[in-house]
Amino acid sequence: MEKYDVKKAHKQLYSPPKGAFAVVEVPEFRYLAVDGKGDPNTGAAYADAVAALYGTAYTLKFASKxxxxxxxxxxxxxxxxxxxxxxxxLTREKSAWEWTMMIGQPEWITQEMVVAAAGEAAAKHPNPAFEQLRLVAFTEGLCVQTLHLGSYESETPVLQxxxxxxxxxxxxxxxxxxxxxxxxDARRTAPAKLRTILRQPVKPVE
Structure with missing residues (x-):
C-alpha cells in the first residue's frame, strides 16, 4: 500500500530555498484546525490544541487504513x-498573538470521519480543544515563502x-x-536545527 505524503505530492510547497524567498501558488488544502490565543510556549490552550490535533490525526490515519x-x-x-x-x-509580544493550529488532511477524509476520530481520541485523552476542532478548507493562492533554519525566536530578521x-x-x-x-519536531530537535517554512500570502499592490 502506497502512503500519501503531502510533502512529496506537493514538493515545491514543502521544500523552499533556505535564505531566499520563493513565489508559489498554493491550491486548496484541507486541515484539521483549532483556534486559540496567547503565548504558545506557556499557554494551556496551545498545548491542548496540539494534543487534540495529533490525537485526531493519528486516529484518522489508522481508521483510513x-x-x-x-x-x-x-x-x-x-x-x-x-x-x-x-x-x-516582530517584538515577540506573544500574549497578543492569535493562532489557528492545523494538520493537513488527504482529500478523501470526510467530516463524518473527523467527528468519529475526534470522539475516539477525546475519550482516551480528553481536553477542551476537542470541542473546537473542525475540518476546514481554504486556498491561499499567491504566496512568498522561505525555509528558516534555527529557533523560532530567530525568525524576526527574516520576517523583517x-x-x-x-x-x-x-x-x-x-x-x-x-x-x-x-x-x-521541537520536542526532539535542538533549536538551532529546527526547520520551519515561513509563508506569507500576498497580492500585487494596486
Missing part, C-alpha cells in the same frame, strides 16, 4: 498567526527582510495570515 485501505503520512503541524497589531510578531524589503521591492502586499509549517 483499516476501513478504506488508504494510508497516509500524518502531515506536519502548521500554524496561522494573526494580531490586531502585526508589530507584535520579507516585510520591509522583499515585498515593497516586488510591489507586493499582505493578503492573509502569516503561515508557518513546522518540518521538525
Amino acid at each position: 483499516r476501513t478504506l485501505g488508504r494510508d497516509f503520512v500524518v502531515a506536519p503541524m502548521e500554524g496561522l498567526w494573526r494580531a490586531d497589531d502585526p508589530a507584535v510578531f 527582510r520579507l516585510h520591509d524589503h522583499y515585498l515593497p521591492h516586488n510591489k507586493l502586499t499582505f493578503n492573509g495570515d502569516h503561515h508557518e509549517i513546522y518540518l521538525s
Whole structure:
C-alpha cells in the first residue's frame, strides 16, 4: 500500500530555498484546525490544541487504513498567526498573538470521519480543544515563502527582510495570515536545527 505524503505530492510547497524567498501558488488544502490565543510556549490552550490535533490525526490515519485501505503520512503541524497589531510578531509580544493550529488532511477524509476520530481520541485523552476542532478548507493562492533554519525566536530578521524589503521591492502586499509549517519536531530537535517554512500570502499592490 502506497502512503500519501503531502510533502512529496506537493514538493515545491514543502521544500523552499533556505535564505531566499520563493513565489508559489498554493491550491486548496484541507486541515484539521483549532483556534486559540496567547503565548504558545506557556499557554494551556496551545498545548491542548496540539494534543487534540495529533490525537485526531493519528486516529484518522489508522481508521483510513483499516476501513478504506488508504494510508497516509500524518502531515506536519502548521500554524496561522494573526494580531490586531502585526508589530507584535516582530517584538515577540506573544500574549497578543492569535493562532489557528492545523494538520493537513488527504482529500478523501470526510467530516463524518473527523467527528468519529475526534470522539475516539477525546475519550482516551480528553481536553477542551476537542470541542473546537473542525475540518476546514481554504486556498491561499499567491504566496512568498522561505525555509528558516534555527529557533523560532530567530525568525524576526527574516520576517523583517520579507516585510520591509522583499515585498515593497516586488510591489507586493499582505493578503492573509502569516503561515508557518513546522518540518521538525521541537520536542526532539535542538533549536538551532529546527526547520520551519515561513509563508506569507500576498497580492500585487494596486
